Amino acid sequence: MEESIAELRETFRSGTTKSVSWRKKQLRALLDLVNENEDSIFQALDQDLGKSRVESYRDEIGVIKKSAAYSLSCLDKWMAPKKGELPLLFFPAKAEVMPEPLGVVLIFSSWNFPITLALDPLIGAISAGNTVLLKPSELAPACMSFLTQTIPRYLDNKAIKVIGGGADVGERLLELKWDKIFFTGSPRVGRLVMTAAAKYLTPVTLELGGKCPAIVDNTLSNPSKAKVTAKRIVGGKWGPCTGQACIAIDYVLVEEKLASTLIEMVKKYIKRFYGDDLKELKSISRIVNKHQFQRLANLLKDPHVAASVVYGGSVDEEKLVIEPTILLDPPLDSEIMNEEIFGPLLPIITLKNIEESIEFINSKPNPLVIYAFTENETFKKRILSETSSGSVTFNDSMIQFLCDSLPFGGVGQSGFGRYHGKYSFDTFSHEKSVLHRAFYPELEPRYPPWTNFKFSFLKLAYAFDYFGLILLMSGFRKS
Amino acid sequence: MGIEVEKKAGFDTESAKEVVKELRASFVAGKTKTYEWRRTQLTAMLKMMDENEPQIVAALTDDLSKPELESSIYEIAMLKNSCKLALKEMKHWMMPKKAKTSLTSFPSSAEIVSDPLGVVLIISAWNYPFLLSLDPVVGAIAAGNAIVLKPSEISPSTASLLAKLVKKYLDCSCIKVVEGAVPETTALLEQKWDKIMYTGNGRIARIVMAAAAKHLTPVVLELGGKSPVIVDSGINLQVATRRIIAGKWGCNNGQACISPDYIITTKDYALELVDSFKCELERFYGKNPLESKDLSRIVNSNHFARLLKLLDEDKVSSKIVYGGERDETNLKIAPTILLDVPQDSLIMNEEIFGPLLPIIMIDKVEDSFDLINYSGAKPLAAYLFTNNKKLKEKFVEKVSAGGLVVNDTTVHLAEPSLPFGGVGESGMGAYHGKFSFDTFSHKKAVLYRSFAGDAAVRYPPYTAGKLRLMRALLGGSIMGIIRALLGWSKP
Numbered sequence: 001m002e003e004s005i006a007e008l009r010e011t012f013r014s015g016t017t018k019s020v021s022w023r024k025k026q027l028r029a030l031l032d033l034v035n036e037n038e039d040s041i042f043q044a045l046d047q048d049l050g051k052s053r054v055e056s057y058r059d060e061i062g063v064i065k066k067s068a069a070y071s072l073s074c075l076d077k078w079m080a081p082k083k084g085e086l087p088l089l090f091f092p093a094k095a096e097v098m099p100e101p102l103g104v105v106l107i108f109s110s111w112n113f114p115i116t117l118a119l120d121p122l123i124g125a126i127s128a129g130n131t132v133l134l135k136p137s138e139l140a141p142a143c144m145s146f147l148t149q150t151i152p153r154y155l156d157n158k159a160i161k162v163i164g165g166g167a168d169v170g171e172r173l174l175e176l177k178w179d180k181i182f183f184t185g186s187p188r189v190g191r192l193v194m195t196a197a198a199k200y201l202t203p204v205t206l207e208l209g210g211k212c213p214a215i216v217d218n219t220l221s222n223p224s225k226a227k228v229t230a231k232r233i234v235g236g237k238w239g240p241c242t243g244q245a246c247i248a249i250d251y252v253l254v255e256e257k258l259a260s261t262l263i264e265m266v267k268k269y270i271k272r273f274y275g276d277d278l279k280e281l282k283s284i285s286r287i288v289n290k291h292q293f294q295r296l297a298n299l300l301k302d303p304h305v306a307a308s309v310v311y312g313g314s315v316d317e318e319k320l321v322i323e324p325t326i327l328l329d330p331p332l333d334s335e336i337m338n339e340e341i342f343g344p345l346l347p348i349i350t351l352k353n354i355e356e357s358i359e360f361i362n363s364k365p366n367p368l369v370i371y372a373f374t375e376n377e378t379f380k381k382r383i384l385s386e387t388s389s390g391s392v393t394f395n396d397s398m399i400q401f402l403c404d405s406l407p408f409g410g411v412g413q414s415g416f417g418r419y420h421g422k423y424s425f426d427t428f429s430h431e432k433s434v435l436h437r438a439f440y441p442e443l444e445p446r447y448p449p450w451t452n453f454k455f456s457f458l459k460l461a462y463a464f465d466y467f468g469l470i471l472l473m474s475g476f477r478k479s
Numbered sequence: 480m481g482i483e484v485e486k487k488a489g490f491d492t493e494s495a496k497e498v499v500k501e502l503r504a505s506f507v508a509g510k511t512k513t514y515e516w517r518r519t520q521l522t523a524m525l526k527m528m529d530e531n532e533p534q535i536v537a538a539l540t541d542d543l544s545k546p547e548l549e550s551s552i553y554e555i556a557m558l559k560n561s562c563k564l565a566l567k568e569m570k571h572w573m574m575p576k577k578a579k580t581s582l583t584s585f586p587s588s589a590e591i592v593s594d595p596l597g598v599v600l601i602i603s604a605w606n607y608p609f610l611l612s613l614d615p616v617v618g619a620i621a622a623g624n625a626i627v628l629k630p631s632e633i634s635p636s637t638a639s640l641l642a643k644l645v646k647k648y649l650d651c652s653c654i655k656v657v658e659g660a661v662p663e664t665t666a667l668l669e670q671k672w673d674k675i676m677y678t679g680n681g682r683i684a685r686i687v688m689a690a691a692a693k694h695l696t697p698v699v700l701e702l703g704g705k706s707p708v709i710v711d712s713g714i715n716l717q718v719a720t721r722r723i724i725a726g727k728w729g730c731n732n733g734q735a736c737i738s739p740d741y742i743i744t745t746k747d748y749a750l751e752l753v754d755s756f757k758c759e760l761e762r763f764y765g766k767n768p769l770e771s772k773d774l775s776r777i778v779n780s781n782h783f784a785r786l787l788k789l790l791d792e793d794k795v796s797s798k799i800v801y802g803g804e805r806d807e808t809n810l811k812i813a814p815t816i817l818l819d820v821p822q823d824s825l826i827m828n829e830e831i832f833g834p835l836l837p838i839i840m841i842d843k844v845e846d847s848f849d850l851i852n853y854s855g856a857k858p859l860a861a862y863l864f865t866n867n868k869k870l871k872e873k874f875v876e877k878v879s880a881g882g883l884v885v886n887d888t889t890v891h892l893a894e895p896s897l898p899f900g901g902v903g904e905s906g907m908g909a910y911h912g913k914f915s916f917d918t919f920s921h922k923k924a925v926l927y928r929s930f931a932g933d934a935a936v937r938y939p940p941y942t943a944g945k946l947r948l949m950r951a952l953l954g955g956s957i958m959g960i961i962r963a964l965l966g967w968s969k970p
Contacts, residue, residue, distance in 0.1 A: 062953035194692035283939030
């Protein structure tokens with residue numbers, strides 16, 4: 001392991017990764033990798049998570065292709081220094097901010113979107129000119145195997161490496177010095193990563209999770225809008241990896257009187273999208289492994305929680321499948337309402353007045369996303385200014401993930417740092433400020449021994465009081 | 480100068496908890512979020528400086544024997560500029576920024592909103608105790624946060640003045656100063672903050688970051704390092720020398736994070752450079768620099784002893800070519816230049832942070848880049864004096880540091896359009912100008928969608944046709960979408 005990292009450091013020192021042609025070559029090679037191995041990727045995702053082809057394309061293959069193509073088209077622009085404007089006092093001078101790679105970076109990816117969460121940060125790290133060690137999650141073993149075997153065939157081995165293995169490998173990696181660590185996963189492990197990084201003052205980006213709420217107001221009274229809302233909620237809960245996604249809708253907040261309308265519509269679309277036979281569910285992933293399955297099944301074991309199930313609830317331990325399940329008002333102090341669900345269970349919490357949803361959300365740690373289905377402009381403004389979350393999406397779910405111009409990241413317990421689009425490039429760069437000065441003109445008052453004149457001069461200069469300076473210099477102003 | 484630090488009686492974990500609780504309540508109540516509140520605080524800060532300049536200068540003289548001009552210009556005037564800029568630009572900074580949306584999410588509109596982070600902790604340093612305490616506070620206020628400021632106990636007069644002035648001029652229910660030393664700082668670091676900004680050294684920075692990790696608190700660390708100056712030949716030597724002197728001894732007598740730490744020049748040029756230094760140093764500080772009023776003293780006896788240890792090391796003391804005088808009673812060390820110290824000496828392996836300037840000699844000036852990049856730690860700043868265009872380009876391309884300046888030293892600190900921060904051992908994050916506002920904000924992405932335009936392709940049951948369309952939509956080209964709709968593309 002130490003040898004690999006030494007090689008990465010040597011490669012970085014040699015300057016290979018800094019050239020725009022190297023970076024573009026790698027990005028093109030990554031596109032080739034995905035294009036030429038689509039079937040293998042579909043297979044691996046099916047094996048690890050039971051993802052259907054459309055889901056795999058939409059959430060993984062398509063995302064990576066889009067991200068790599070976008071980076072390729074913008075790279076020259078991103079790499080160009082940004083000019084700064086200087087005040088007259090500095091004349092003649094030139095200021096600019098130059099992005100430069102950080103060096104050798106470590107990327108930890110998660111098991112739920114094992115291709116996207118590994119390759120999307122990789123795209124950012126490559127674009128920014130770094131050398132990279134990628135550690136995919138062992139909980140998605142087929143994908144990890146795919147990545148460890150395929151990446152060396154397409155990308156520059158001396159600069160980009162993949163390492164397999166379990167938590168012990170991760171621990172060993174964290175004992176070493178990196179120039180940046182990018183981590184996607186749980187807050188618990190996020191803390192361990194940041195603590196390890198502190199030893200070397202390594203900057204980190206932590207993409208964590210949280211309980212992403214969906215607020216639904218009386219748009220439900222409008223039948224056509226209610227349909228769209230319900231579809232988007234269903235699509236946003238069970239669509240991505242059967243709820244095992246950091247941005248999946250965790251729970252819904254709705255007014256008491258509209259709850260039954262919502263539940264009926266959600267039921268309708270669950271049946272239409274996935275079917276209602278546990279043994280024959282279609283177009284939906286399964287639970288990743290026994291451990292997660294057990295955890296989710298246990299959430300339903302609490303008798304009060306079990307009593308609140310209004311749809312679904314059946315589980316198939318052998319196939320690791322849990323039916324899309326709706327719960328109505330489970331107790332607020334139950335585990336299901338206090339830890340990130342990360343699965344196909346959807347609690348619906350009723351409120352007397354939908355405006356109470358703001359207080360409800362604020363009583364919990366900052367989520368990665370807040371979803372709100374509403375057309376009330378005042379309510380939208382309140383949500384924006386009175387809650388804090390990584391991001392907010394109005395009247396839809398999940399889709400903000402596809403927007404390259406929006407930063408994707410958390411705040412508080414949902415993490416810090418961000419990526420996607422140019423933000424990926426920035427997160428793996430150091431923005432170096434550069435100031436060019438000329439030898440002339442020289443400002444004598446900069447130098448001691450100090451006199452009253454010099455003092456006055458500098459005071460005026462720092463206040464950018466050019467007129468005052470002129471008066472001082474021409475003797476019309478006393479020092 | 481053994482001033483006893485007056486600690487707030489028993490500021491322990493409980494007290495720290497109470498402080499955070501109070502500030503969090505103020506924040507949640509929305510006090511700090513309004514434009515008016517932020518404006519009022521910044522205006523009050525300006526008033527505070529206008530009405531207390533002599534007291535501030537006196538405290539800085541007490542703590543550092545800082546020349547009045549340095550206090551007035553490099554601490555007070557700089558801070559005033561920072562406040563004025565924030566007051567002028569804050570409305571603009573606070574406005575949401577529109578973001579482009581692509582065909583894939585059509586129809587939609589998007590923006591990025593700047594949210595305050597919440598309750599932030601700012602730990603500052605002793606060398607520019609006024610500026611480094613309040614400049615971050617300006618950013619935190621502009622971004623709408625509640626704040627605890629922990630000034631350094633090594634500059635106790637300034638710390639207690641800050642506590643007094645903040646209480647008098649600013650909103651105490653939202654901005655507090657906590658004085659003290661290690662126990663008080665530890666108590667503060669145990670609490671949950673929404674951001675911590677620390678200015679100081681790498682050792683404490685590690686402790687700060689590890690404490691922050693427990694609560695997943697993001698940090699900004701403004702540290703230091705050995706900022707090198709490369710001096711090429713064929714330049715205006717007098718101007719270059721003066722600018723180096725201004726950045727070294729003119730900045731708190733070398734006790735500044737971006738002070739030139741050491742010089743790299745060619746063997747051929749070194750002696751000429753030394754002569755120029757001797758000439759200009761005498762012009763600036765006279766024949767008896769220990770008596771000059773224009774130099775700060777060394778802050779305390781610990782640092783004084785530390786610097787003497789660097790100077791008196793056997794293989795180094797013989798390399799002094801100018802200066803070396805010291806006055807222990809008054810904690811003064813004269814501007815000292817050393818020529819050709821060994822690479823493995825103490826003075827070449829820790830940040831000097833004092834009035835000693837080693838000069839390292841190399842054969843070719845280009846060799847300096849590798850010397851800097853292989854030194855093991857990226858510095859906060861690096862400087863180059865040259866008229867050679869190619870050398871400038873190579874310098875900017877090859878040398879990694881927080882910030883670079885060509886043909887001057889330290890002035891980039893005063894330019895708010897440049898982000899000020901380190902990389903690697905010299906730190907993470909940046910501030911100044913709008914970067915301060917950004918560093919204390921959360922940039923929240925907001926996507927607005929409408930109920931119209933719901934594509935069936937998004938929902939199961941999934942078919943080959945939907946997959947085709949999905950490919951086209953993600954590919955983002957209109958032709959691709961049309962082809963998919965007509966059934967002409969790959970499933």
